[in-house]
Amino acid sequence: MSTIQLHTEQQIWDFLREVTDPEIPVLNIVEMGIARKVEVDKAGKVLVKITPTYSGCPAMNAIEKLVNEKLEERGVEEFKVKLDFAETWTTDWMTEEAKAKLKDYGIAPPEKTEEEGDFLKSLSSTKVIPCPFCESFETKLVSKFGSTACKSQYFCDNCDQPFEHFKCI
Amino acid sequence: MTAETKELTKKEAFLNYLLRLADDRLILGQRMSEWCGHGPQLEEDLAMANMALDLIGHATTLYEYAAEIEDEGHDEDYFAYFRDDRDFTNLQLCELPKGDFGFTIARQFLFSAFSYFQYERLKEAKDEQFAGMINKHLKEIKYHLRHSREWVLRLGDGTEESHNRIQESFDELWMYTDELFYMDEVDDLMIKEGMGVDSSEFKKEWKKLVEETLSEATLTVPDWDQFMMSGSRNGIHTEHLGHMLAQMQFLRRSHPDAEWK
Numbered sequence: 001m002s003t004i005q006l007h008t009e010q011q012i013w014d015f016l017r018e019v020t021d022p023e024i025p026v027l028n029i030v031e032m033g034i035a036r037k038v039e040v041d042k043a044g045k046v047l048v049k050i051t052p053t054y055s056g057c058p059a060m061n062a063i064e065k066l067v068n069e070k071l072e073e074r075g076v077e078e079f080k081v082k083l084d085f086a087e088t089w090t091t092d093w094m095t096e097e098a099k100a101k102l103k104d105y106g107i108a109p110p111e112k113t114e115e116e117g118d119f120l121k122s123l124s125s126t127k128v129i130p131c132p133f134c135e136s137f138e139t140k141l142v143s144k145f146g147s148t149a150c151k152s153q154y155f156c157d158n159c160d161q162p163f164e165h166f167k168c169i
Numbered sequence: 170m171t172a173e174t175k176e177l178t179k180k181e182a183f184l185n186y187l188l189r190l191a192d193d194r195l196i197l198g199q200r201m202s203e204w205c206g207h208g209p210q211l212e213e214d215l216a217m218a219n220m221a222l223d224l225i226g227h228a229t230t231l232y233e234y235a236a237e238i239e240d241e242g243h244d245e246d247y248f249a250y251f252r253d254d255r256d257f258t259n260l261q262l263c264e265l266p267k268g269d270f271g272f273t274i275a276r277q278f279l280f281s282a283f284s285y286f287q288y289e290r291l292k293e294a295k296d297e298q299f300a301g302m303i304n305k306h307l308k309e310i311k312y313h314l315r316h317s318r319e320w321v322l323r324l325g326d327g328t329e330e331s332h333n334r335i336q337e338s339f340d341e342l343w344m345y346t347d348e349l350f351y352m353d354e355v356d357d358l359m360i361k362e363g364m365g366v367d368s369s370e371f372k373k374e375w376k377k378l379v380e381e382t383l384s385e386a387t388l389t390v391p392d393w394d395q396f397m398m399s400g401s402r403n404g405i406h407t408e409h410l411g412h413m414l415a416q417m418q419f420l421r422r423s424h425p426d427a428e429w430k
Contacts, residue, residue, distance in 0.1 A: 052226075052305070054222075054223065054226065054309065055223060055226030055227050055229075055230055055302075055305055055306055055309060056222035056223045056224070056225055056226020056227070056229070057226065058222070084301075085230065085298050085301035085302045085305060086297045086298060086301045087301065088301060088304040088305050088308070089305070142212060143212035143213075143215065143216060144216065144312065144315070144316055145212070145215050145216035145218075145219040145220075145316075146215065146219075147215070149219055149222055149223065149226075153212065153215075167312075169308045
């Protein structure tokens with residue numbers, strides 16, 4: 001392989017698809033909507049913009065490191081990985097494919113976000129989340145907070161299994 | 170931060186503004202994290218660790234941005250670990266010891282409600298990165314507000330014991346609420362630049378939400394006209410902050426160049 005090889009944006013996106021979320025190893029950072037932008041300038045310099053899912057997500061530093069390592073491993077010589085806050089991450093950026101993979105992995109995927117209307121009035125509203133194992137709607141919220149910042153805990157009364165739901169934000 | 174003879178620059182105001190927001194969140198997040206492993210039940214233990222993580226995450230991004238604005242080679246750890254109590258500008262409300270679960274919840278509710286109204290306005294700030302951070306934090310703050318509000322209702326309208334204890338917590342916290350709405354030249358300049366919020370604009374809404382929630386929880390709203398604490402935005406704190414910083418900063422100051430490997 002030539003050492004001065006230029007990469008296309010498409011190639012960079014493909015490399016990024018090889019980086020998985022350390023906390024949800026079935027998903028890559030492109031499907032998650034974490035990798036937001038790839039720019040390759042005329043000199044071949046690559047800029048990758050990533051955005052955190054949650055402000056305190058401990059995986060973010062790991063992801064930044066993994067992206068750096070991946071680009072190096074793939075022979076990208078000049079690149080910069082930038083944490084960008086200009087856009088606010090939402091679960092709506094997760095692809096349908098990603099949501100299906102989440103479900104197969106045993107995590108109830110996020111629904112589409114809804115207009116909140118009067119947020120203060122809807123403070124106590126809870127949605128019905130189907131069980132990722134048996135599809136039953138006989139589920140209840142155990143806790144709004146789960147093992148990671150992005151998940152909440154549910155219990156399925158039909159198959160008697162606890163499960164996690166990827167919070168819809 | 171500003172000498173009396175010198176006029177506040179936009180850069181100084183923005184730096185101060187970011188540090189005030191960040192300090193609130195770091196100090197409250199640290200207090201919240203003290204519950205880790207001590208929660209009344211496993212789910213709440215996780216909930217509080219999650220909220221602490223969010224708050225410390227908010228502080229980190231704000232400190233990072235503050236370091237960029239300040240441009241003196243500092244980083245987020247400098248602001249968290251190498252400043253003294255008089256340099257911290259967090260609300261006294263945030264530094265009070267965690268107390269019992271009711272006290273922690275009551276404080277979290279008052280603060281989350283305030284942050285919610287503040288951030289709802291701040292998200293329109295004329296700075297893309299800043300507004301982006303605020304929008305991100307806002308989603309998480311709503312979650313905290315929902316959670317703490319539900320617990321206020323549950324504890325207030327619960328047993329005699331839980332009712333009395335959370336009532337006492339609100340009574341104790343009340344004199345720290347006036348500070349939430351403190352404003353000075355830092356706020357004035359930020360508002361002028363389209364980057365700040367006039368907190369008097371939403372004081373009524375905040376009070377309404379607090380009063381309605383307390384009343385729904387069968388609690389008595391304490392007297393708004395009592396003695397109120399002041400001074401935190403200018404580095405005046407309760408006796409508790411120094412002790413907390415001693416614990417929080419000790420390791421980093423003893424081994425300033427240590428790195429995680």
